[in-house]
Amino acid sequence: xxxxxxxxxxxxxxxxxxxxxxxxxxxxxxxxxxxxxxxxxxxxxxxxxxxxxxxxxxxxxxxxxxxxxxxxxxxxxxxxxxxxxxxxxxxxxxxxxxxxxxxxxxxxxxxxxxxxxxxxxxxxxxxxxxxxxxxxxxxxxxxxxxxxxxxxxxxxxxxxxxxxxxxxxxxxxxxxxxxxxxxxxxxxxxxxxxxxxxxxxxxxxxxxxxxxxxxxxxxxxxxxxxxxxxxxxxxxxxxxxxxxxxxxxxxxxxxxxxxxxxxxxxxxxxxxxxxxxxxxxx
Amino acid sequence: xxxxxxxxxxxxxxxxxxxxxxxxxxxxxxxxxxxxxxxxxxxxxxxxxxxxxxxxxxxxxxxxxxxxxxxxxxxxxxxxxxxxxxxxxxxxxxxxxxxxxxxxxxxxxxxxxxxxxxxxxxxxxxxxxxxxxxxxxxxxxxxxxxxxxxxxxxxxxxxxxxxxxxxxxxxxxxxxxxxxxxxxxxxxxxxxxxxxxxxxxxxxxxxxxxxxxxxxxxxxxxxxxxxxxxxxxxxxxxxxxxxxxxxxxxxxxxxxxxxxxxxxxxxxxxxxxxxxxxxxxxxxxxxxxxxxxxxxxxxxxxxxxxxxxxxxxxxxxxxxxxxxxxxxxxxxxxxxxxxxxxxxxxxxxxxxxxxxxxxxxxxxxxxxxxxxxxxxxxxxxxxxxxxxxxxxxxxxxxxxxxxxxxxxxxxxxxxxxxxxxxxxxxxxxxxxxxxxxxxxxxxxxxxxx
Numbered sequence: 001x002x003x004x005x006x007x008x009x010x011x012x013x014x015x016x017x018x019x020x021x022x023x024x025x026x027x028x029x030x031x032x033x034x035x036x037x038x039x040x041x042x043x044x045x046x047x048x049x050x051x052x053x054x055x056x057x058x059x060x061x062x063x064x065x066x067x068x069x070x071x072x073x074x075x076x077x078x079x080x081x082x083x084x085x086x087x088x089x090x091x092x093x094x095x096x097x098x099x100x101x102x103x104x105x106x107x108x109x110x111x112x113x114x115x116x117x118x119x120x121x122x123x124x125x126x127x128x129x130x131x132x133x134x135x136x137x138x139x140x141x142x143x144x145x146x147x148x149x150x151x152x153x154x155x156x157x158x159x160x161x162x163x164x165x166x167x168x169x170x171x172x173x174x175x176x177x178x179x180x181x182x183x184x185x186x187x188x189x190x191x192x193x194x195x196x197x198x199x200x201x202x203x204x205x206x207x208x209x210x211x212x213x214x215x216x217x218x219x220x221x222x223x224x225x226x227x228x229x230x231x232x233x234x235x236x237x238x239x240x241x242x243x244x245x246x247x248x249x250x251x252x253x254x255x256x257x258x259x260x261x262x263x264x265x266x267x268x269x270x271x272x273x274x275x276x277x278x279x280x281x282x
Numbered sequence: 283x284x285x286x287x288x289x290x291x292x293x294x295x296x297x298x299x300x301x302x303x304x305x306x307x308x309x310x311x312x313x314x315x316x317x318x319x320x321x322x323x324x325x326x327x328x329x330x331x332x333x334x335x336x337x338x339x340x341x342x343x344x345x346x347x348x349x350x351x352x353x354x355x356x357x358x359x360x361x362x363x364x365x366x367x368x369x370x371x372x373x374x375x376x377x378x379x380x381x382x383x384x385x386x387x388x389x390x391x392x393x394x395x396x397x398x399x400x401x402x403x404x405x406x407x408x409x410x411x412x413x414x415x416x417x418x419x420x421x422x423x424x425x426x427x428x429x430x431x432x433x434x435x436x437x438x439x440x441x442x443x444x445x446x447x448x449x450x451x452x453x454x455x456x457x458x459x460x461x462x463x464x465x466x467x468x469x470x471x472x473x474x475x476x477x478x479x480x481x482x483x484x485x486x487x488x489x490x491x492x493x494x495x496x497x498x499x500x501x502x503x504x505x506x507x508x509x510x511x512x513x514x515x516x517x518x519x520x521x522x523x524x525x526x527x528x529x530x531x532x533x534x535x536x537x538x539x540x541x542x543x544x545x546x547x548x549x550x551x552x553x554x555x556x557x558x559x560x561x562x563x564x565x566x567x568x569x570x571x572x573x574x575x576x577x578x579x580x581x582x583x584x585x586x587x588x589x590x591x592x593x594x595x596x597x598x599x600x601x602x603x604x605x606x607x608x609x610x611x612x613x614x615x616x617x618x619x620x621x622x623x624x625x626x627x628x629x630x631x632x633x634x635x636x637x638x639x640x641x642x643x644x645x646x647x648x649x650x651x652x653x654x655x656x657x658x659x660x661x662x663x664x665x666x667x668x669x670x671x672x673x674x675x676x677x678x679x680x681x682x683x684x685x686x687x688x689x690x691x692x693x694x695x696x697x698x699x700x701x702x703x704x705x706x707x708x709x710x711x712x713x714x715x716x717x718x719x720x721x722x723x724x725x726x727x728x729x730x731x
Contacts, residue, residue, distance in 0.1 A: 073327045133369040140370040224359055225366050228320070228352045230330075241355040244326035245568075 066251030067259065070242060076256060078231055079238040083217055084263065086148060086234065090155050091213040098158025098212075099205060102167035103193045107179070117168070124161035128221065136225060150226040151219065159212045170204035171197055206274035210267070217264055235260045318348035319605045319612055322374035324360035325353070325630075328567060332628045339624060340615045347608050349376075357383075361674075368392050375603040376612060379426060381417035381594050382489070386671040388420045394599040397424020399610050410617075413664040414594040414634045420669075426596035427617045430631035431639075432563040433590040433660040434493055434582055436460070437651075441576040442467055442479065442557040451580035453659070457497070457525065460558075460583035464535040467557035481535035482558040483547035484526070486688030487681045489591060489667060490560055491526055496665050497585040498522035503722075509668045510726055512718055515711035522585065523707040530688050539689035562593045563657055567629040570650060579651045581660055592666040594634070632657045672721040679717045683710070 070076055105113055139150045158164050174197060182192045198205060223234040242249070242256045323333050330353040337349045352374055354360040361383060367373040368387070379387065387393050397407060397418075407415050407424060414428035436451065443450055448466045451459070464481030471478040484490060492502055500519030503509035513519060530536045537550065551559040552572050559565075560582075569577055582590045597613045599606070615621050622638040625631055629649070633639045645654050667673060687710045 133366055136366045137370040140372055145367075145370075145372070221362075224354070225363055229350065230353050233353075237355065240359070241327055241330070241353075244355050245328070 066255030069249075069252045070256040070259065073245065073252065074238045074241050074256075075230060075233075076235070076238050076242075076259060079233050079235045080259065080263070082148075082232060083235040083260075086151055087213055087216040090152050090216045091159070091209060093152075094155045094159030094163065094212050094216075095205060095209045097155060098160075098163040098208065099167050099171075099198065100193060101158050102164050102171050103197050105164070105168050106172045106174070107189075117165070120161040120164055123157070124165070132221070132225070139226065145226055146228045148227065148232065151216075151222050154215075159208075159215065163208045163212060166208055167201070167204060170201040174200055203275045206271050210271050213267055213271075214264055317605070318350040319376060319603075319609045320350050320352055320374040321612065322352040322354060322360065322364065322377040324355065324357045324378065326355070328628055329630055332625050336616055336621055336624050339620060340612055343615065343620075344611060347611060349608075349612055371602060373600045373602065375600050375605050375609045377598055377600070378429065378595050379598050381414075381426075381428075381592070381596065381669050382667055382677070383674050384418060384426055384596065384598065385420075385669045385673060387598065388425050388669075389671045392601055393425050394601045394603065394606070395423045395425050396427050396597065396599050396610070396613055399599070399606075400427065400614055403610065403614065405614055405617075409636055410634045411636060411639070411661050413592050413661060413666065414596075417592055417594050417666050417669060418596045426598040427613060428594045428596045428634040429617065429622075429625065430563070430593075430595055431634045431661055431664070432593040432632045433657060433664055434490065434560055434562055434593070435590070435656055435660065436482075436580040436582065437551060437559045437561050437565060437569070437577060438580055439551070439554060439557050439575065439577055442554065450578070451583075453581060453656070454588070455580065455583050457583045457585045461529075461533070461535075464529070464558060465533060468533075468535045477534070477537075479554070480537050480541075480550075480556045481533075482529060482560070483550060483556040484529060484536055484560050484688075485547065486526075486530075486684045488677050488684060489593075491523070491684065492667060493582050493589050493591045493665070494526050494585065495519045495522040496589040496591075497582070497587060498525065499586050503668055506666065506668050509670065510722055512711070512715050512722075514714055515708060518586075520707040520711065523710060525585065527688065527706065542689065563632050564593075564630050566651065570629055577650065578653050579656045580653065581656050589663050589665055590660040592664040594666075595631075632661075670725055672725045676718050676721050679721070680714050683713055683717060687713075 105116055108116070135150070135153070136145070139145050139153075144150050154160065178196060179192055182196055187195070218236055219234070220236045220240070223237055227233055227237075239253075239256050239260055242253055245252065321333075321337065323330070325333065330351075333351055333353070337351050340349060341347060352363075354363055357380065360377075364373060364377060364387075368390075373392065384393075401407070407427075410428060411431045414431035415424060418424055418426040418428055438451060440450065442448075443463075446467055446469065448463050451463070460482075466481070467479060468477060468481040469479045470476060488502070495502060495514070495518070498518045498521050500516055500522055501513045502519075504511050504513050514523065530538070537545075537547070537556065541550075545555070547556065547559060548561070548565060548568065550556045552569065552575060554575070569575060581588070597616055599609055599613065603609050616625075617635065619635065619638055622633040622635045623641075623643045626633045626638055626643050633644055638644060639658055645658075667677075687706070
């Protein structure tokens with residue numbers, strides 16, 4: 001069955017679905033399309049003119065020597081492994097803690113919530129260098145210097161106060177009636193958070209997870225201060241070491257930079273699918 | 283649940299950790315025999331590899347002694363790590379420091395005097411070059427033992443000198459000859475109105491400008507051991523500043539700001555975009571990797587008297603070390619003939635031990651530069667900047683101002699006339715004095731100049 005629509009298309013009612021079939025293009029539309037195609041062709045030609053020659057040169061002179069040299073100059077593979085396991089453990093843990101803290105904030109009374117938010121804002125505004133030495137002293141006192149333990153310390157505060165604030169902004173939009181109904185049905189706080197709050201704010205959680213992952217992956221100062229032995233060092237420190245080989249070692253430096261960037265790019269590519277709103281993808 | 287029960291122990295732990303370093307060091311002495319000496323160094327991967335070989339060789343020669351290498355890349359990161367560690371009272375046992383930065387540790391009592399301790403074991407400082415030894419003295423006591431004694435020299439591209447028919451620098455060349463060569467080597471090779479090859483590249487920092495000032499008969503400070511004021515406003519120093527400014531000003535033989543920011547000067551030299559470059563020994567290894575480049579080194583050009591600037595790093599010992607004997611053994615090995623030879627083979631340093639410096643290990647005829655002896659000939663002429671605690675901060679402040687001044691387009695004839703000595707040079711000297719004087723006074727008021 002077909003029904004004419006106001007936009008020139010038609011609604012086609014099949015047995016199990018209703019879908020919209022657009023009207024064939026009118027002449028003006030066709031003109032626009034031609035212009036667009038022409039513009040695209042000109043842009044493509046310009047881009048080709050600009051980039052074809054360098055790309056040709058790059059391809060002609062390309063080799064994997066830079067990668068070989070980078071992995072031979074420093075223990076890059078080991079450092080990538082170190083960064084990977086630290087980030088893989090720390091990022092989900094910090095997301096979980098930040099999310100639980102943010103959910104907790106949405107459920108407490110207004111006055112203490114405002115106070116807690118103020119504390120979070122204050123924490124977010126403290127520069128890292130201001131707490132560098134006290135933190136080092138503290139970790140040294142508990143014998144954690146020289147181990148990866150201090151690198152996981154941000155997990156205890158959800159990675160960053162900013163993550164808590166972002167998640168709080170998303171979670172506070174959930175209808176309180178849902179939460180109350182779940183409580184009446186006998187669901188515990190942890191189950192409500194996991195089964196009701198998190199699924200409805202999945203894009204925010206995915207975004208915060210990406211931020212957290214990148215922060216742990218690219219952390220420089222903490223590994224520099226707390227890790228000592230070469231086999232413990234993380235990838236950003238190794239990239240830094242390669243950069244010291246001199247400004248004439250660009251192939252090696254770029255190869256190492258690619259090797260370090262690629263895991264993050266792949267992770268973000270995978271996580272991007274979670275950025276869509278859950279109700280739109282179903 | 284309240285957090286107070288957790289907060290109080292945490293604060294107490296912090297206070298105890300911050301206050302009790304001596305007690306803790308004493309307490310750990312008993313367990314020290316089982317733990318290795320920690321040795322923190324900075325450097326690129328090739329230098330770190332040489333330090334690893336040094337540690338391995340030491341351990342092989344001294345059974346029972348163990349050393350843990352803590353490698354850090356940049357010197358600034360090395361200083362950050364050291365500062366944080368010393369704030370908690372737990373730095374590495376042995377570490378490498380540049381003499382321009384060693385003051386901030388020496389004046390806070392963080393260092394054990396290595397010189398007297400090694401002398402008691404039969405080590406003689408007479409075997410080492412005096413300028414490097416002197417740079418690590420504090421009130422006459424040798425605090426750290428120098429590893430190297432480098433100087434500022436001119437790296438030059440021999441192929442470009444030949445191509446433009448410019449004679450190679452002589453061992454006693456003057457600033458006049460240098461300046462002429464720089465002008466002849468500055469070329470627009472493709473005729474598009476833009477310079478393709480610059481005559482010389484110079485990093486506009488205080489440590490690079492210092493030998494110009496000394497060579498002109500001036501000084502940076504009134505007393506290198508106990509400086510209380512900058513002396514860049516004196517006529518000789520102003521003349522030197524004018525000379526340096528003329529390179530980027532009317533002569534236009536140095537890359538301008540845009541070119542300087544677009545490409546590193548080392549990379550520009552390595553690809554043949556600049557004919558001469560002021561650099562220390564460290565650059566040698568980078569150039570040795572460029573087999574297609576024909577290069578050599580020349581001494582610093584003389585304005586009025588021959589001079590160069592000292593670059594030296596030394597092995598220092600933490601006062602709180604629990605491995606004093608083992609650490610001293612390691613330092614002695616590192617600055618001994620075998621240790622120095624191992625490090626010299628990287629090509630990055632001029633050894634501070636005379637016997638190694640005069641040996642084929644350093645003067646290897648198979649390896650460029652052909653005029654490696656230039657580094658040794660410069661040693662008697664070396665002068666140094668102060669090694670007070672604030673000096674690194676002073677240099678940082680001064681370098682920002684100097685860069686702005688060096689790359690600023692010339693505004694008046696007096697500013698760029700080497701013999702005028704006034705104008706922009708005086709304005710720069712006053713600006714530097716105002717920026718730096720509070721730091722010098724701070725050290726003076728603390729009674730630790």
